[in-house]
Amino acid sequence: MDLFPLALSLQVALTATAFTLLLGIPLAWLLARRRFPGRDLLEAVVVLPLILPPTVLGYYLLLIIGARGPVGRALAAVGVELAFTWRAAVVAACVGSIALLIKAAQAGFETVDQRLEQAARTLGRSEWSVFWSVTLPLAWRAVLAGTVLAFCRALGEFGITLMVAGSIPGRTQTLPLAIYDRVQANQMGEANALALIAIALVALLVFGVSRLARLRF
């Protein structure tokens, strides 16, 4: 049995989760702690990927990162191909999963008593230091829970990926796409095996992490 889809999916989901953390944590902090014009709009935009049809998201994403889209052209100019490569699958996984992390982390940051942060400020700490020494250590469970959810969502991402990365065997065919492909080709045995692997992976991760960190999802 070809295990390439599994390896690709892990690679895509891990990379996507790293980017999701990098972008999602500052956004979650911003939404939890700052009042600025356009905040309500940003909060609405953040949850859009959860409620829009994945194919619609994929369609617009393709318009942006495709060969003729603005981002696609800019990247092509520096010699990077994005659409229909595994990198596009990463972008798709990010878009599909970032809302889960942001909402969980934002809720976590909001439960941290702001007087603790104020106390840290009066004790000479910068905003950066306040975040790393007070806010994050007190909200890490929520952030970790959000990270696990986002990773699992990235692993299972289907619709957006299909639109922007396609389902090229050996190149962009991730685990969910491979399962669909096998079912279409009536190779039920292989579809079944891949599906079981997907379930085992997600279950192991969620239960393992929640057990270790005593998380609640």
Place this chain on the structure above:
Amino acid sequence: MLALAVTKRLPGFTLAVEWRAAEPVVALFGPSGAGKTLTLQCLSGLLRPDSGRIVLNERVFFDGAAGVNLPPPARRLGYVFQGYALFPHLTVAENIAFGLKGLPRGRRLERTAAVIDRLGLGGLERRYPRELSGGQQQRVALGRALAVDPDLLLLDEPLSALDAPLRRQLREELGHTLREWGKAAVLVTHDLEEAYQLADRIVVYESGRVLQAAPKSELLWQPTSAEVARLIGIRNLLHGTVVKATPEIVQLEWRGQTLEAVNSPSRSFLPRPGTGLTFFVRPEYARLIRKDRSGPDPGRHMNMMEGEIVSELDQGTTWLLFFRLSAPGPPSQGTYDLEIEVPKLVYEILEIDRDRHWQLSVHRGSIQVLPA
């Protein structure tokens, strides 16, 4: 020397206060929602005032006109928050060392150990805040603020989280710590007793304004308005009419009696005869005249009044008696004219429970007149 003048507009509340203090410990006293904590936040730099000026010992913290606004770390203050705001994920030692991040490790440990030792927290270094009693938490909060050697301590209701017996003990302990460390402090409280015991100067707040700022004994004996008198819990706040006023005494008419009060020399308050006047008589300064001794001596007993005790309240160590004058007309405070407080011993010796008809006198120095 601390001088503060700030205005801050918030939705539904405006803070506009100004006071200065040369004394080491200042208490901001007033009901909740009066703007005391808001003042502390402006002072600490956590909140930017709309306008004004804050200066501590010639260091300008904030100057709205000049665009100066030092961030909290640059102000070198120690802030003890209401409820303490200890870091729940850090141990006692880590909490105390939190503000010492800039120091080299050796100096940091040394300083932390010294603070722990001086505040009697030895043995608790590795405990977490949730494992401490209220009193220990308070000391950790103090230690965390003192560790950075601040120029000024800000204490927001430092005792309100504790229950009564412990509160009393910790009030003394806190006063002791402030004196021992020689720290200037601004204390926020809604408890006058606490303000009086810990502070040298009291600033009275209400609805975002300062009603009076004065050395504590002056405030207690010479409130400048009926509003302040009410806030500091002064009873027998009464209204009379001026008969005569000289720089030494004020003669006034009330409930058919002519009373004589000492005019405060510092104020030389000279209202015209016939004008209305607010004055108060402290319940513990009204003297019942003993019937088993010779008749009242006009030299010793002034401002004589006669009446009945209409009701009473057992306060444990003292009795509160509600006294109604025999003079015709409605009593000035509902069903009675004066509240009188007597120690339990006096109550028993005079057998007040059996005898309700009394004469009493009030020394003219114990009747305080408020300027209009």
